Amino acid sequence: MSSKNSQRTEPGAQEERAPKEELNKKITEQKIVVDELSNLKKNRSVYTQQPNSNIFFLADKEETLSACKKDLDNMRKELQDI
Template identity: 90%
Template structure:
C-alpha cells in the first residue's frame, strides 16, 4: 500500500520548513565564525561591522567571541522552538 497523503501538508508547514532551513544555514555560518575567532592567534586584531554600514571598528577579541557564542546559542534555541 502506498500513501497518497505524503504530498499533502498544512499551509503553514512549508513556510515553517523554509524558515527552519534558513535558520539552519545561519547556524552553520555562525559556527564557522565562532571557530575562526577561537583559532586566531592572541596578537591578531578583530574588527566588527557597524549595522547597515560598511564601516568597521576595532573590537576586543574575547568580547566578540563571547557575543558570537551567545548569538549561536540563541539561534540554536530558536531552531529547537520551531
C-alpha cells in the same frame, strides 16, 4: 513527480520548512565564525562591522567571541522552539 504533488497539497509544510532551513544556515555560519575567532592567534586584530553600514571598528577578540557564542546559543534555542 509524486514529490512535487505532495508539495503542492501541503503548503503549510513548505512554509514551516523555510524558516528552519534559513535558521540552520545561519547557525552553520555562526559556528564557522566562532571557530574562526577561537583559532586566531593572540596578536591578531578583530574588526566588527557597524549595523547598516560599511564601516568596521577595531574590537576586542574575547568580547567578540563571547558575543558570537551567545548569538549561536540564542539561534539554537530558537530552532528548538520552532
